[in-house]
Amino acid sequence: MHDHSNCEHHQPANYSTAFAIGVALNATFVIVEIMYGIMARSLSLLADAGHNVGDVLGLLMGWGAAYLTTRPPTERRTYGYRRSSILAALANSSLLLVAVGAIAWEAVQRLSKPVGVPGSVVMSVAAFGILINGGTALMFVRGRKNDLNIEGAYMHMLTDAIVAFGVVLAGLAIKLTGAAWIDTASSLVIVALIAIGSWSLLRRSFDLAIDAVPSGIDPSQVRSYLVSQVGVTAVSDLHIWGMSTTEIALTAHLVMPRGCDEDFVAEIAHELSDRFGIAHSTIQVDRSTKSCVLTV
Numbered sequence: 001m002h003d004h005s006n007c008e009h010h011q012p013a014n015y016s017t018a019f020a021i022g023v024a025l026n027a028t029f030v031i032v033e034i035m036y037g038i039m040a041r042s043l044s045l046l047a048d049a050g051h052n053v054g055d056v057l058g059l060l061m062g063w064g065a066a067y068l069t070t071r072p073p074t075e076r077r078t079y080g081y082r083r084s085s086i087l088a089a090l091a092n093s094s095l096l097l098v099a100v101g102a103i104a105w106e107a108v109q110r111l112s113k114p115v116g117v118p119g120s121v122v123m124s125v126a127a128f129g130i131l132i133n134g135g136t137a138l139m140f141v142r143g144r145k146n147d148l149n150i151e152g153a154y155m156h157m158l159t160d161a162i163v164a165f166g167v168v169l170a171g172l173a174i175k176l177t178g179a180a181w182i183d184t185a186s187s188l189v190i191v192a193l194i195a196i197g198s199w200s201l202l203r204r205s206f207d208l209a210i211d212a213v214p215s216g217i218d219p220s221q222v223r224s225y226l227v228s229q230v231g232v233t234a235v236s237d238l239h240i241w242g243m244s245t246t247e248i249a250l251t252a253h254l255v256m257p258r259g260c261d262e263d264f265v266a267e268i269a270h271e272l273s274d275r276f277g278i279a280h281s282t283i284q285v286d287r288s289t290k291s292c293v294l295t296v
Helices: 016-040 043-068 084-111 119-143 148-177 181-209 219-227 264-276
Strands: 002-004 234-242 248-255 280-286
Touching (some): 016 119, 084 148, 084 181, 119 148, 148 181, 219 234, 219 264, 264 280
Antiparallel strands (some): 002 280
């Protein structure tokens, strides 16, 4: 017997307004940072501006992906465009790592020839960035736990707010000491913080892209649950993957020599959703005791 769970497909929360406001605010801030960074010859401001350019692009990609995930399936695209949210997270994290690499290279070049910058200008622009990035992060705070796409937007904005605070401290140190090397050093710290956060996002989005088990799921617990069901003697072909950054799917082959009643698969699907957050499950029940070639 081969059954598929029939469950209601819930649409993810709509963050279009948050994305639109975030893009507008951050694009404006990028322009301001670039202008003042060039005038003040501040690498820390230009480094943060470069990162914010990546954030604007990331927000745009995330926004587009969030929209595409709501599009209905078609005859050819039977899953719709759900995976676009995974691709957006992967592209976003990759873009950030390329950007920080370029910033780090420029910072290393400047270590031998520090450039003096006005600390008050750096402090003023960075303080504005705290408000912009912190406010944008708050708009995504509620959805960060259930959507990697939203978490990426939230983490980037939160990181930017923290980094901007660090730039304020660097500007204060420059103003008090007059040490030009502080600007370059602070830009390297910014790069390190961004790289750490971006690497984590890259690793998780890459895992989803290659259909690895989502980080919030313990496959051994799922297997144990299925094996524990009355009449189940073996579980094979157990696969768990992310259909998008918000939806998890499962397929499994259950060996049940005595068979099962008609409600068995529906009950399993319901429990998988409640216990593990797996909303899309396909369960195959077989009375044969032969092991499948693809058993895992």
